């Protein structure tokens with residue numbers, strides 16, 4: 001069944017107006033007609049079976065019928081990733097949504113080559129990926145922030161899996177031994193971390209420095225591998 005993410009509140013009988021793009025997708029691509037069903041979620045109220053109530057020129061109107069699944073959230077996992085080329089950032093955001101990250105924090109490091117970030121485009125990618133996976137929330141994507149600022153403002157109790165291309169403990173073993181709870185994964189830019197950044201990261205009390213293997217991976221591959229390993233050790237299998 002089609003799954004659509006909307007910002008509006010969902011409750012029995014609530015009318016929902018998807019965007020014009022979403023409406024076109026429903027009627028022109030998926031060929032939905034008045035009376036057809038689809039699933040709708042907003043990241044708060046669970047998943048609702050909705051019916052197409054009206055097809056208008058300016059978009060469709062849906063009506064929420066019944067709660068199909070109560071709201072759930074995945075594990076509390078942030079992906080912090082240095083800005084890389086636009087196409088790779090887009091891949092990383094899509095895969096982060098698929099692999100269950102709650103938030104993607106773009107960051108600027110000493111060796112980041114900035115590419116222009118279009119947050120609206122990244123939000124749309126995260127939304128579509130979330131719709132496709134069946135998860136009931138959409139990851140939040142943050143505008144780029146300097147790595148030093150992220151570290152200065154680090155939240156109490158969150159652990160950091162620092163993916164260090166110069167070596168570290170094998171990731172799965174290190175994570176199996178590490179505390180559970182809120183985590184973040186840090187992936188560097190194509191130029192890698194500077195010695196100064198690496199030194200600071202390794203000295204922080206909340207950090208676990210890990211290796212993803214003896215090969216140097218591209219940032220997008222590293223992000224996927226790191227999230228998979230984190231999920232294998234600490235993830236949400238039981239949900």
Ligand code: SAH
Pocket residue numbers: 163164165166167186187188189190191192193210211212213214215216217218219222
């Ligand atoms: N230019 C760097 C590589 C950067 S790869 C060099 O040649 O050394 C981009 C990022 O992916 C790295 O900063 C790191 O966070 C992650 N990464 C890539 N391969 C890795 C590995 N084998 N182990 C841990 N992290 C890795």
